[in-house]
Amino acid sequence: MTLSRKLASEALGTAFLLAAVVGSGIMGARLSGGNVALALLGNTLATGSVLVVLIWTFAPISGAHFNPAVTLVFLAQREIPWPHAVAYIVVQVGAAVLGVYVAHAMFAEPLIQVSTKLRSGQGQFFSEFVATFGLIATILGTSRSRPDTTSLAVGLYITAAYWFTASTSFANPAVTIARSLSNTFAGIAPNSVLGFIVAQVFGAATAAALFGWLVPRPRQVQ
Numbered sequence: 001m002t003l004s005r006k007l008a009s010e011a012l013g014t015a016f017l018l019a020a021v022v023g024s025g026i027m028g029a030r031l032s033g034g035n036v037a038l039a040l041l042g043n044t045l046a047t048g049s050v051l052v053v054l055i056w057t058f059a060p061i062s063g064a065h066f067n068p069a070v071t072l073v074f075l076a077q078r079e080i081p082w083p084h085a086v087a088y089i090v091v092q093v094g095a096a097v098l099g100v101y102v103a104h105a106m107f108a109e110p111l112i113q114v115s116t117k118l119r120s121g122q123g124q125f126f127s128e129f130v131a132t133f134g135l136i137a138t139i140l141g142t143s144r145s146r147p148d149t150t151s152l153a154v155g156l157y158i159t160a161a162y163w164f165t166a167s168t169s170f171a172n173p174a175v176t177i178a179r180s181l182s183n184t185f186a187g188i189a190p191n192s193v194l195g196f197i198v199a200q201v202f203g204a205a206t207a208a209a210l211f212g213w214l215v216p217r218p219r220q221v222q
């Protein structure tokens with residue numbers, strides 16, 4: 001696959017992911033009658049389901065990263081060259097913002113928004129560390145032992161992590177940045193973004209280091 005096809009794959013996948021995250025949040029909030037748990041359930045099911053579909057669709061083209069943390073892990077493991085990694089991350093962030101705008105347009109919301117939903121505190125930041133650690137662990141563990149299950153495993157993990165983490169498992173710097181531009185159910189205030197991203201990067205790095213030892217690649221075993 002050429003780089004242009006890979007970048008198009010990352011752009012489409014990331015944009016659809018954010019359209020699903022934000023769009024299902026808006027729909028859930030509108031239909032739940034003020035029941036936050038019900039709105040979150042709708043948001044969760046849509047996000048986990050669309051992740052499985054998007055990974056199935058785009059993994060053969062670009063690897064279906066849709067996440068700068070994932071791209072950085074594969075860069076560190078020399079599975080993607082750094083110019084491609086930089087291009088992936090730029091496209092992921094831009095496409096994530098575009099996906100938010102698509103969701104706003106579908107629900108007749110103002111396109112340009114800034115979230116006022118503060119998500120701060122040690123519990124929230126630690127949750128993002130745990131959420132991202134678990135996501136990278138899921139990807140590395142399944143891709144090296146049962147690669148045919150990775151898409152389903154990622155979708156199931158995110159579905160679960162929405163409910164067992166206090167932050168509802170963003171686990172993705174591009175998603176975090178884009179959701180700061182949506183003052184809807186799925187939003188996050190810009191003041192909370194940096195703490196989330198720092199926690200996500202540390203979570204990804206920790207998982208990559210541990211699983212580099214726990215589940216070494218074949219050439220490392222040899």
